[in-house]
Amino acid sequence: MAPCTGCGRLSEWCHSRYIRRLADVTLAGRSVRIGLSVRRLYCENAACPKVAFAEQVAGLTVRYQRRTPQLQRLVEDVGVVLAGRGGARMLRILNIRLSRCTVLSQLMRVPLPPLVTPRVLGVDDFALYGDTYGTLLVDATTRLPLTLWEGRDADQLSRWLREHPGVEVACRDGSLTYRQGIAGGAPDAVQVSDRFDLWQGLSRRVQDIASAHRGCLPAALPPAGESDPAPAEATAGNNTEDSRAARHARRLFEAVQALTRTGRSHSSVARELGLDRRTVGKYARAGTWQEVMRRPPRKPSVLDPYLDYLQQRWDEGQHSAKILHEELQTKGYLGHYQRVKMAVAPLRRGLPLDEPRERPPSPREVARWITTHPHRRSLRVNDRLPRLLDHCPELRRTHDLVRRFAAMLDHHDATPLTGWLNDLSLSGLTPLAGLAGAFREDQHAVAQGITTPYNSGVNDGRITDVKLQKRLMAGRAGVPLLRHRVVLIAHLRRRYADRPTGPCR
Secondary structure, eight states, rough: OOEEETTEOOOOOOOOEEEEEEEEEEEEEEEEEEEEEEEEEOOOOTTTTTTTEEEOOOTTOOTOOOOOOOHHHHHHHHHHHHHHHHHHHHHHHTOOOOOHHHHHHHHHHHHHOOOOOOEEEEEEEEEETTTEEEEEETTTTTEEEEEEEEOOOHHHHHHHHHHHHHOOOEEEOOOOOHHHHHHEEEEEEEEOOHHHHHHHHHHHHHHHHHHHHHGGGGSOOOOOOTOHHHHHHHHEEEEEEEEHHHHHHHHHHHHHHHHHHOOOOOOHHHHHTOOOOHHHHHHHSSSSSGGOOOOOOOOTTTTHHHHHHHHHHHHHTOOOHHHHHHHHHHTTTOOOHHHHHHHHHHTTTTOOOOOOOOOOOOHHHHHHHHSSSSSSSSSSHHHHHHHHHOOOOOHHHHHEEEEEEHHHHHOOOEEEEEEHHHHHHHHSOOOHHHHHHHHHHTHHHHHHHHHHHHHHHHOOOOHHHHHHHHHHTTTTOOHHHHHHHHHHHHHHHHHHHSSSOOOOO
16 A cells, blocks of 8 residues: 555555666665666545556655665765765766766755744855855854855845844944844844954054054164164165165055045045055055055075175175075075075175064064963063053054953953043044044944854854855855855754764774
8 A cells, every 4th residue: 555645545556567767876886776666556535636646665766756865865965065066076986977967956956944043143244256245144053054145235134134033132243234234124133243353453453553653663673782773774774765666655655645635535546546445545544655665574594594605705706696506505505596696686786785684573563462462472572562662652552552452352341441432532543543433333232242252253154164165166156056055064064963973993
């Protein structure tokens, strides 16, 4: 007896038989084909619209399916993990020959897990392709992705929240778009601004302040009694100003300053000069062209131990870089000839050798010194940072304000936040004053980010996973396929991770 596929009533009235051919998982590396004789039966229920139906063997056959359930699950799982082309190659290794289009088709037929409205929702954006961004929603409690879509507008987020009521906490970055979307779709939800984004925004402002006070950075070097950085720095400065990069920076600085002084917007200046709007803003905010000129420190070279010998041989009259390179090789030098040629180039112009020296820290390094916890700084930083702060009152003020905000994060106490924002506004430092205005507009969410344990860390982890899936598909996946893979692969990992493993023998 077999149940009718229309009404479920059991029937044993046989109509006919036919051979059903099924593909199964490989056995010892060999493909398996099953020839199964099945019956067609009459439905004995007169009210059923089906006259005849084919019986199904539990665990072996599925309606309209020419693969066994075990093989079908294998194809679907491989498609979820490796997508089309990679999945087809893996199945070929298993002696299962399917095209990439078939693998993708089977993948898209897999239904997504039922969406349960989370209590704590994570919202974040990611670069989809080019200048197009997408939005990813994550259940911050289960750490599983819920859905994603193209775009990052407030209306779409509000619509989703209204369709899925019940969100109590929403973790996000400082985006105004997501702030408005959450307020419109879930006005009762508590918005939490991620503490990492808060700290990152503050760190960027610290780097801007260090760039504006680049002239103070040499004060971090040891005094002249311990080393002699002043002449080396002067030489480096002269060489930098004569470089092609310096001339390019000076030319752009003068062009941007000349156009912005006429009252034109950064966008129009960017269109005229063929620059990015953020680059125009950087040059417009700078006081001198040196502030936007990067000066990477000289890295240690394998040639440094041989500089004295080079100077000696040059004074003796040997001016051939090729011969000098051969002599250094006999002394154990393993570097390239081009490095020796570049090293003796200053000697040909009557300048001294570019000897190893310690250059002032870059603005990025100073920002890292200031934002690092005092107990985690190296001895070298603890020696140089106080010297720099004593020389530059602005950086001293910045350091004190940063440490106060760090104390709020460490103790999860937002009580001093209002006073700290007032001090930012009155600090006389433009980048910090701008940050204070941005924090005030979102002060409630900032306070929640400081005090509550919720954060967007799970969002960032899932964004990394989205980027990985995009790269596996060479960036050609559409949004529906990307959504399917991102959601299903997270559940697939969870399913296999939760499986109990047998005892070790």
